[in-house]
Amino acid sequence: MSNSPGLYIILVSVHGLIRGENLELGRDADTGGQTKYVVELANTLAKNPQVERVDLVTRLVSDPKVSPDYAQPVEKLSEKAQIIRLNCGPRRYLRKEVLWPYLDTMADELLRHIRKVGKIPNVIHTHYADAGYVGSRVAGWLGTPLVHTGHSLGRIKQQRLLEQGTKQHIIEEHFHISRRIDAEEITLGGAALVIASTSQEVEEQYSVYDRYQPERMVVIPPGVTLEKFYPAGDDWQNPPIQKELEPFLKDIHKPMITAISRPAIRKNVSSLIKAYGEDPELRNLANLVLVLGKRDDIMTMESGPRQVFMEILQLIDRYDLYGHVAYPKHHASNDIPDLYRLTAKNQGVFINPALTEPFGLTLIEATACGVPIIATADGGPRDILAACENGLLIDPLNIQDIQNALRTTLKDRQQWQSWSDQGLINVRKYFSWQSHVEKYLDRIRLFKQQKIQSLLSPLPVPPAVDHPDWKVQDTNRLPTADRFLVCEIDNTLLGDKEALEKLIERIRNEGQTTGVGIATGRSLESTLSMLEEWRFPMPDLLITSAGSEIYYGPQIVTDTGWKKHIGHHWQGEAIRQVMKNIPGVELQPPESQRKFKISYFVDESKAPKFREIIRHLRRHQLPVKGVYSHNMYLDLVPIRASKGDAIRYVAWKWGLPVQRFLVAGASGNDETMLSGSTLAVVVGNYSQEIEKLRGHSQVYFAEGHYAWGILEALDHYDFFGNLSQKQLELAKV
Structure with a gap:
């Protein structure tokens, strides 16, 4: 499969309850239009001959309060599409606002899945801010183009809530809005393409972000599944949902004013009830049906x-609307298209009075069933009404405006029929999933032709990275590599130009399945400068600052999971204070210091022995690991950090498997990676402090210096050949 020319697309939608059939739309605030959008997008993409595989990745939920469907690791949607559910935090169902601490795990699990597939995706397409955070990291690690669809935006939500009088600390406490906005900014900065549903979304909503880049944004409206949403035929029978409505209504045959949404404040259902309750003519003309x-x-x-x-029930009681308003407790997913058809059959109207509406999928669903629509003059409805010409826009806060629009639609039968007919024609023209996917794939083809990558680059990268003579890989080989070569820079990889050129040539010619990494005590900036100076191709993996930092090429993206792992109980300032008065020990310059690495020069004629320095730190209850090399350099790092770790x-x-890593070093600060189950080589110009490893079955002491020694090890281990057989032989020694 890895050699197939077909597109491999990963869709990421973290929250909500996602399954292929019987979507529980409206179950809660997290299971709405987005869950339907991603399932239908996956299904339609998979039908396109250009696409080889679609994985819709979401969170695995094992919770007795929800269906066991959501605990299945894999759900097949079609021959080429499937839902992949990955572990992310507690197994119980959680609302999206409390998932933030677990998203790094989701990113790691997504990497694990990609490695299992054995093919780097052509595109990672994320949905909503939480998935954007996950996808930004993974796409950056892999060098894969990132596509993002926001669905709704944190800055806009915050603005609306503040306008309604909600206090900032309440917004922060409940919605973790700062983390969401930060994730959106990171995603917008890294996305090669942002797909919006409307022009207003691009021009007004995204424009309030610092990383707003409209040249990377395109409007591709979502589609409607025409196989499910269609007008009722002449022989159409009353559907099961009608029986759910009958107990509420005195006259079930009156036209229906239908509203379908989640029970959220911004959906503004209360204004609709007020408009209906305060207008006797409307109550006489139609029933009000609320599916929330x-x-x-x-x-x-x-x-x-x-x-x-609670507000809905109070308003129904205030206006004495019993017998006029239906608000059923339950419905199946198949009831929704039937509800639209029932509304059309009795010449009713569908209304969306939301305060804000990024798109309005229910509007095009209703339109596809022949129902005229009334909608808020915000966001998506403006584009939908302009295209379909099948209804009216309203000011959702103007009760009289809502009443006038409803009366016009319900009383003018000729206008009603005209809007119904126009909607049926235009929705198929502008809002089918097939047309959406065709426009989508046109953009993806540009990625392949132009080799567009994720633009995420959260670190300041030296200008040398863009040097035309320096080879920078298009993508990271970690997901597809079956072995890995990791080298120290100083006195190991670099030092002999001829040897280095031969090593680069062998990797290029024989190491097609080999990943390449660097492990060094140098800082990231110093490492990149040295690699550029010697023209060594950009590695897939960079372990820098004595193992306290991990980055992935080609975008130089940090591994934040490693930072969290090693940061446990790290007390940098306390360490500096304890070390201050030790004789013969002097802090190295500021450029050598990092968040999780404190570096010193050691004068052995004056300083205590290395072990005494470490004991001194331990007596002060400071968990720290020391790396001593070349009889003069001391690096202090967290107890969990080292090159080997x-x-x-x-x-x-x-x-x-770590047994498929060949590591090369020359000094004491390489000991942790040379020891253990890795295949190891000590190059000929090594420091005496590493002599103690001689005799270990998987540590090869080469005669050649610098990269010549690494070349020896490639042959010694048959590293580009039958590596598994060589490991068996070593195990017998």
Whole structure:
């Protein structure tokens, strides 16, 4: 499969309850239009002959309160599409606002999945801010183009809530809005393409972001599944949902004013009820049908939906609307298209009075069933009404405006029929999933032709990275490599130009399945400068600052999971204070210091022995690891950090056995990576402090200096050949 020319597309949608059939739309604030969007996008992409595979990646949920469907690791949608569910935090169902601490795990699990597939995706397409955070990191690691669809935006949500009088600390406490906005800014900065549903979304909503780049944005409206949403035929029978409505209504045959949404404040259902309740003519003309998700006991719902339902019940009671308003507790997913058809059959109207509406998928669904629509003059509805010409826009805060639009639609039968007919024609022309995917794939083809990558580059990278003579890989080989060569820079990889050129040539000619990494005590900036100076191709992996930092090429993206792992109980300032008065020990210049590495010069004629220095730190209850090399350099790093630990972390994270890593070093600060189960080589110009490793079965002491020694090791281990057989032979020694 890895050699197939077909597109491999990963869609990421972290939150909500996602499955292929019977979507629980409206169950809660997280299971709405986005879940339907991503499933239908996956299905339609898979039908296109240009696409080889589509993985819709979401969170695995194993919770007795929800269906066991969401605990299945893999759900097949079609021959080429499947839902992949990955572990992300607690196994129980969680609302999206509390998922932020677990998203790094989701990124790691997505990498693991990609490695299992054995093919780097052509595109990672993320949906909403949480997926954007995950996808930005993974796309950056891989050098894969990142496509993003926001669905709704944190800055806009914050602005609306503040306008409604909600205090900033309440918004922060409940929605973790700062983390969401930060994730959106990172995603916008790294995305090669942002897909918006409307021009207003691009021009007004995204424009308030610091990383707003309209040249990377395109408007591609979502589609409607025409196989499900279509007009009722002449022989169409009353559907099951009608029986759910009958107990509420005195006259079931009156036209319907239908509204379908989640029970959220911004959906503005209360204004619709007020408009209906305060207008006797409307009550005489039509019933009001409100489908607001599913519920059992209002009092057990979350505070937001509970507040919405309490207000609805109070308004129904205030205006004495019993017998005129239906608000069923349950419905199946198949009931929704039937509800539209029922609305059209009795010449009713569909209304979306939301305060804000990024798109309005229900509007095009209703249109595809022949129902005229009334919608808020915000966002998507403006584009939909302009294209379909099948209804009216309203000011959602103007009760009279809502009443006038409803009366016009319900009383003018000729206009009603004209809007119904125009909607049926135009929705197929502008809003089918097939047309959406065709425009989508046109953009993806540009990625392949132009080799567009994720633009994420969160670190200041030296200008040398863009040097035309320096080879920078298009993508990272970690997901597809079956072995890895990791070298120290100083006195190992670099030092002999001829040997280095021969090593580069052999890797290029024989190492097609080999990943390449650097492990060094140098800082990232110093490492990149040295690699550029010697024209060594950009590595897939950079372990720098004595193993305290991990980065992935070609975009030089940091591994934040490693930073969190080693930062446990790190007390940098306390360490500096304890070290201050030790004789013969002097801090190195500021450019040698890092967040998780404190570096010193050691004068052995004056300083205590290395072990005494470490004991001194331990007596002060400071968990720290010391790396001493060349009889003069001391690096203090977190207890969990070292080159060896970093290599093992990378091996675990990317699913590659550590026995398939060949590591090359020359000094004491390389000991942790040379020891253990890795294949190791000590080059001929090594420091005496590493002599103690001689005799270890998987440590080869080469005669050649610098890269000549690495070339020897490639032959000694048959590293580009039958590596597994060589490991068996070594195990017998």
